Amino acid sequence: MADQHPELVLQRTPLNALHRALGAKMVPFAGYDMPVQYPDGILREHLHTREAAGLFDVSHMGQLRIRGADAAKRLEALVPGDLQALAPGRMRYTMLTNEDAGILDDLMVTRFDDHLVVVVNASCKEADTAHIAKRLGAAVEPLQDRALIALQGPKAAAALAPLAPDAGRMAFMSGAYMRVAGIDAFVTRSGYTGEDGYEVSVPADAVEALARKLLAQPGVKPIGLGARDSLRLEAGLCLYGHDIDHTTTPIEANLVWTISRRRRAEGGFPGAAIVQRQLKDGPARLRIGIQPEGRAPAREGTALADAGGAPVGRITSGGFGPSVNGPVAMGYVARASAATGTKLQAMVRGKPLPARVAALPFVPHRYHKST
Amino acid sequence: MADRKFSKDHEWIEVDGAVGTIGITDYAQGQLGDVVFVELPEPGRKLAKGDAAAVVESVKAASEVYTPVSGEVTAGNQAIVDDPAKVNAEAEGGAWFFKVKLADPGELGGLMDRTAYDAFLKTLA
Numbered sequence: 001m002a003d004q005h006p007e008l009v010l011q012r013t014p015l016n017a018l019h020r021a022l023g024a025k026m027v028p029f030a031g032y033d034m035p036v037q038y039p040d041g042i043l044r045e046h047l048h049t050r051e052a053a054g055l056f057d058v059s060h061m062g063q064l065r066i067r068g069a070d071a072a073k074r075l076e077a078l079v080p081g082d083l084q085a086l087a088p089g090r091m092r093y094t095m096l097t098n099e100d101a102g103i104l105d106d107l108m109v110t111r112f113d114d115h116l117v118v119v120v121n122a123s124c125k126e127a128d129t130a131h132i133a134k135r136l137g138a139a140v141e142p143l144q145d146r147a148l149i150a151l152q153g154p155k156a157a158a159a160l161a162p163l164a165p166d167a168g169r170m171a172f173m174s175g176a177y178m179r180v181a182g183i184d185a186f187v188t189r190s191g192y193t194g195e196d197g198y199e200v201s202v203p204a205d206a207v208e209a210l211a212r213k214l215l216a217q218p219g220v221k222p223i224g225l226g227a228r229d230s231l232r233l234e235a236g237l238c239l240y241g242h243d244i245d246h247t248t249t250p251i252e253a254n255l256v257w258t259i260s261r262r263r264r265a266e267g268g269f270p271g272a273a274i275v276q277r278q279l280k281d282g283p284a285r286l287r288i289g290i291q292p293e294g295r296a297p298a299r300e301g302t303a304l305a306d307a308g309g310a311p312v313g314r315i316t317s318g319g320f321g322p323s324v325n326g327p328v329a330m331g332y333v334a335r336a337s338a339a340t341g342t343k344l345q346a347m348v349r350g351k352p353l354p355a356r357v358a359a360l361p362f363v364p365h366r367y368h369k370s371t
Numbered sequence: 372m373a374d375r376k377f378s379k380d381h382e383w384i385e386v387d388g389a390v391g392t393i394g395i396t397d398y399a400q401g402q403l404g405d406v407v408f409v410e411l412p413e414p415g416r417k418l419a420k421g422d423a424a425a426v427v428e429s430v431k432a433a434s435e436v437y438t439p440v441s442g443e444v445t446a447g448n449q450a451i452v453d454d455p456a457k458v459n460a461e462a463e464g465g466a467w468f469f470k471v472k473l474a475d476p477g478e479l480g481g482l483m484d485r486t487a488y489d490a491f492l493k494t495l496a
Contacts, residue, residue: 042430043405226404226431295408297428320407320430327408349426 013059014147014204015211022222030122032060035224042226046322049193049231053153054223055214062125063143063201064118066136071116074136080250080269082260086111091173091188094258095250096128101271102246104131106238110175110188117175117186121240147207151214152197154366159217160198167198171370181213189368192228194235194361196368233328234321236289236360242300243287243316243330251278254287285313286338290329291358297327298346298353304333305345305352312337315346321362328362376479377488378439383463386479391440394467395427398492403429406458411447411469418442418471420478425468427458440478442471
């Protein structure tokens, strides 16, 4: 009974009724009732996003504001990302780490003169907020009354332009406050698909009207969590709780690129000594792309062996890549087996299937380049 | 089609003489979503009723296809291996999975006819 297990009651985003009206198949995800797919299905939704534009409800994710002119410097005590190097209006991908250099969550941070805007994973948002507030105190403010939608794909800019003329001039990985269809919005040019696109934060009570306006633009279709997962996997992007978690370090996760030279040298974030040691000596294991040779998908949890059959790791995300038109996966292997092209065996249903280490991403990123 | 039977695992079987043709139902393919991979049992493999005989994978997940009857596999449908999307398009038609030489035709008695299966589906809604 729901009332005896309040923790099982799913939360709803402000777009719940729209998802249902659009015929979505709803599933529980991170405590929310979310659309996994619409009637088109994951395959078509995925391909549509790469060809045109997809609209995603990501209102379940956590949005935070951290006030203060010194917020970038102060938050650096919790993340390895170089926030002080960000010009106002620019954003960065980084992660909260623990004292073992394990990843507590990954997040996007946009810097402004007197505050930061932070977007974190739905399943971590309460813990993240408490964790950040413990260090930064009352400067941390959860933005609970706001929805978040992502518009992704090569036609995203053309679809947003009639509603927000200034959005087209934005550089990738930048954020700005602007009106979108007359609604006060916070817009970033960013995403989780490997394509150009935007994430748009608006008041919860205004999001359905905005979503309907975007869906009325040419080339825009609603896309569920199923295609969001296959798009990000092809793009080589980590899913928290699967490809990264509190047991993996940013170095093991092959996220070295997120840590600037200054932060590598200075440290000053939880687990810095471990990160510095792994940078110097190399980590024992690395996150890599895995391309199974046949048609059979190799999914999360699949054990990986080297060509001789010795265990070397396991898959943390795997499935079928619609744009690749074949199976794709990522996972962790011992460093000796991590070079691109290394032959591996994926143990699928008790049988070793040939696979090899593949360069990430599987599908080249097509982010907007500033002119 | 009068002798087509259905299992609670959403397989169908149609018997012609001593050989049953087995596939998954339209309901099953709808639940799976876009099918991207199929693995079939080798001809000659001996199956017991309820064995996991084939694998069908959608973008999202892998599922097993259980044989509703015991017997020896006589053929697999290469067309769905070459083009797994056929399973979505014609699950209860040309997209059969494999054929089995029945070991015990009496096992068919434990399966549902179309009317009973349709009623069973209504209980799942």
